[in-house]
Amino acid sequence: MSYPQGSDPNEVKVWDIVVRVGHWSLVVLFAAAYLTGEIEVKTLHAWAGYAIIGIVLFRILWGFVGTRHARFSDFVFGWTETAAYARSLLTPRPKHYLGHNPLGGWMVVALLATVLLVSWTGLELYAAEGKGPLAETQLTIVAPAQAHDRDGDGDDDHESLWEDAHELFAHLSLLLVLLHVAGVVVASLIHRENLVRAMITGRKRAE
Numbered sequence: 325m326s327y328p329q330g331s332d333p334n335e336v337k338v339w340d341i342v343v344r345v346g347h348w349s350l351v352v353l354f355a356a357a358y359l360t361g362e363i364e365v366k367t368l369h370a371w372a373g374y375a376i377i378g379i380v381l382f383r384i385l386w387g388f389v390g391t392r393h394a395r396f397s398d399f400v401f402g403w404t405e406t407a408a409y410a411r412s413l414l415t416p417r418p419k420h421y422l423g424h425n426p427l428g429g430w431m432v433v434a435l436l437a438t439v440l441l442v443s444w445t446g447l448e449l450y451a452a453e454g455k456g457p458l459a460e461t462q463l464t465i466v467a468p469a470q471a472h473d474r475d476g477d478g479d480d481d482h483e484s485l486w487e488d489a490h491e492l493f494a495h496l497s498l499l500l501v502l503l504h505v506a507g508v509v510v511a512s513l514i515h516r517e518n519l520v521r522a523m524i525t526g527r528k529r530a531e
């Protein structure tokens with residue numbers, strides 16, 4: 325039997341609007357930032373990055389004051405519970421969580437952290453080029469005036485350092501995103517529920 329959207333009595337609200345809009349905005353902006361990393365004009369890239377920083381910082385705050393399943397306390401579990409969940413995946417009746425499962429929860433933490441690291445190193449790289457909000461600050465490791473080209477690669481060494489770090493974290497975050505999406509597909513199959521749909525409607529089948 326089909327019900328009007330949001331009224332199926334077998335479903336409960338899990339993801340609030342902040343989590344859902346934040347998530348899908350992050351997907352679009354992350355793709356935009358990743359794809360514009362190597363183009364010459366950096367305005368779009370930097371603005372996608374600023375928006376990402378805003379969303380991630382707000383999501384972290386929401387992780388303390390938001391609705392039940394949005395809180396870190398709801399989905400960050402210790403080693404014992406995480407290992408027990410991982411073991412249960414090999415049994416015919418794996419443990420089920422209404423919010424993020426323990427492995428997914430740690431992936432959320434890892435994604436938020438690496439995306440922040442990419443954005444921070446991006447800000448520092450931009451600053452080393454004399455642009456962006458950190459250009460006038462002392463946050464850089466070496467003052468630009470002291471930096472030079474000791475390794476002879478034609479680039480300012482100071483800039484190269486941030487560039488290498490930015491590139492490394494950008495690739496690491498893409499790797500985590502791919503693992504994250506694979507995890508979502510596998511968990512959807514194992515628990516026989518459509519997690520992508522739940523991230524759109526905010527609703528899941530009740531326990």
Ligand code: HEM
Nearest residue numbers: 357358361362370373374442443446447449450456491494
């Ligand atoms: C999650 C956010 C971000 C992602 C995924 C990302 C990704 C990338 C990637 C893949 C590259 C190309 C690296 C290479 O192969 O050389 C790049 C370059 C760059 N990014 Fe980002 N970035 C992000 C945020 C930022 C932010 C916030 C800024 C500064 C406001 C920034 C500034 C730069 C600059 C200046 C370059 C050019 C490096 C060069 O000169 O080649 N990025 N970024």
Ligand code: HEM
Nearest residue numbers: 343350351354423424425428432435501505508519520523
């Ligand atoms: C098309 C690609 C993507 C799909 C299909 C997808 C799908 C999902 C789903 C279904 C969840 C909920 C998992 C659960 O039920 O426990 C989720 C959570 C999450 N995803 Fe993605 N995701 C994608 C890309 C991304 C990207 C690119 C990022 C970050 C750069 C990201 C970051 C997150 C975060 C932080 C959460 C936790 C949501 C919250 O509690 O606020 N995802 N994703």
